Amino acid sequence: MNDTTGVPDADHLRTSIQEQARLLTGPDVSDVVRVRVRRALHSAGDLLELSGAEPARDVAARTVAWLAESVGAFQRLPHGFAGGHAVEGEPAPLLRIVDELDLLGLTLDHAYDATRRGDDAALDRQLDVLRERYAVRTSPAAVVRTAVVPPTDVDQEVVADRGLEVGADGIPRVPVPDQPDAHHETQEPAR
Template sequence: MGFGDLLDRMLGRAPATPDEERMVLPAPPTAEDVYAALDQTAELLASSALPSAVVARAGRVVDTVRDTVPRLRRISGSDLGYTVVATATDYLPEAIGAYQRLPRRYADTRPVDGGKTSLMVLVDQLDLLGVTLDRVFDAVYRDDARELVAQGRFIAEKFGHAGAGGSLRVDGVQAPLPAMPEDPDDPTGVVAQVGVTPAAPADEADGPARLTPPEGAR
């Protein structure tokens, strides 16, 4: 028994149990929690008589966060993941709520910070959140974009380029398109394909020219 336990008994205080000494931390927000917070904010923007400048900027933040949530698991535990979750569940709704708790006349007309009204302060906060979330969005999807570019380069290297005359490269063998016929008298290649030889030009008295069938066809 330690001195602390003895002192607790002397003073009539029960010693803390192991369960009481253990700090229980709340579970981190999930993607569903973030979506729920975004839905609440979107409903607030649609139902409240907020200035259009606030609605537009807050809606931009909501849309950016919503597009980033599908990659939340990948960035969980990082500064990017914390920023996304905190913006949806804390920063954005708290900023709008603080403005709404003020009388509209006071919030829109009374300077509170260096000559700025509460409305102007809120707009600055939403602009900062918008720029920050845009950077997070770009950082989250940059790897996917690089993978797409790398895949496109691989396909171009594997199968050739359209500028090469439509050639196709399969298993290391490049198969060009068939060459066009060089016979000026047969630009379509029909005669060469069917084995028909054109007759010599006929005189006007002999009638129209006739095609001579190949040998064996008679």
């Protein structure tokens, strides 16, 4: 999935973009947000089609991670609150997310242009914008779904000593404790 830099490969990113598109552009999302999310996801996909190099993948991965966190958090807000509630001196959450998505779209356009021209310095500047303005708590690699790989070094003696079983997928199973008899009637203690 990852190369030595920890950035997901292009195929995993494409899959992640498709998954996030289903999650972040549903009917519960405001139209003004939905269209901007689609633009950002399409731009990230276009960037991957243009170049599978690490900087382009990093831009796409950070974009997907930020969208998953920020738009996901916005979706969890009550609709009336998101559209109309503003803290003094701050815009409503809807306006804030729209502004952020517009700037993200512009940043992705600049990243695409830099990649197309082969201007590594300009692409690095766009990556810096993403790192600073669109920082995420989740590692971009963590947003990409990975297959569960069975452990190859299961110590059979430890498995046997602990009374475990190992499934066909290589994952140890914990035995289910004996269940009480379903027809067992409890007796109340004598008084």
